[in-house]
Amino acid sequence: EPEVTQTPSHQVTQMGQEVILRCVPISNHLYFYWYRQILGQKVEFLVSFYNNEISEKSEIFDDQFSVERPDGSNFTLKIRSTKLEDSAMYFCASSLSVQETQYFGPGTRLLVL
Amino acid sequence: AQSVTQLDSQVPVFEEAPVELRCNYSSSVSxxxxxxxxxxxxGLQLLLKYLSGSTLVKGINGFEAEFNKSQTSFHLRKPSVHISDTAEYFCAVRMNRDDKIIFGKGTRLHILP
Structure with a gap:
């Protein structure tokens, strides 16, 4: 069964450093998403991406964040200058269309020191 | 604005006993x-979903949920739990035509031997 994959599974970084989280969505899916879950809190929507542009973003997704689909398979989330409060589990998801089920990856646990 | 409430952060239940995980939502639209x-x-795995039609929805691993519009609830049930059901369960809602999913805080299911 096709699945969403994410790398790395864990990332530790120093405050102020840039990080790139990578995702490979399900191959025929057209919609891509990033969510995050701060420890002990809800899973929160960050951004959705379709047709090579952001279709919706939350208040959390400020200028420090960016997304990109650099080739036909990868979907990345970049945090330009990490802050302590960016420490969280980041989930990538994809769906065939906006009405279809979103399938989630296993997550990347980011720790900012 | 949409919101999802999962009243129980943790639910302990004996193996082979029934379980109900509660979920209430608020939304002004369908x-x-x-x-x-x-x-x-x-990562996050879809158990079941309600889009329209029958209010009783069956999912994987013997779980089912019932949509109750008047009570704005979508409680999850299983008649007999197994140790392998130990996990965190998230109720979520998505507005029709919207990209993002709004998650509840999650309910941790502990299966007691």
Whole structure:
């Protein structure tokens, strides 16, 4: 069964450093998403991406964040200058269309020191 | 604005006993409803979803949920739990035509031997 994959599974970084989280969505899916879950809190929507542009973003997704689909398979989330409060589990998801089920990856646990 | 409330942060239940995980939502428009499960050290997996039609929805692993519009609830049930059901369960809602999924805080299901 096709699945969403994410790398790395864990990332530790120093405050102020840039990080790139990578995702490979399900191959025929057209919609891509990033969510995050701060420890002990809800899973929160960050951004959705379709047709090579952001279709919706939350208040959390400020200028420090960016997304990109650099080739036909990868979907990345970049945090330009990490802050302590960016420490969280980041989930990538994809769906065939906006009405279809979103399938989630296993997550990347980011720790900012 | 949409919101999802999962009243129980943890639910202990004996193996082979029935379980109900409660979920209430608020929305001024029609919504799609979901239950996701997160097994230890894994990503989010879709258990079941309600889009329209029959209010009783059956999912994987013997789980089912009932949509109750008047009570704005979507409680998850299983008649007999197994140790392998130990996981965190997330209720979620998505507004029709919207990209993002709004998650509840999750309910951790502990299966007691």
């Amino acid at each position: 919504v799609y409803l979901f239950w996701y499960v997160q097994y230890p050290n894994q």
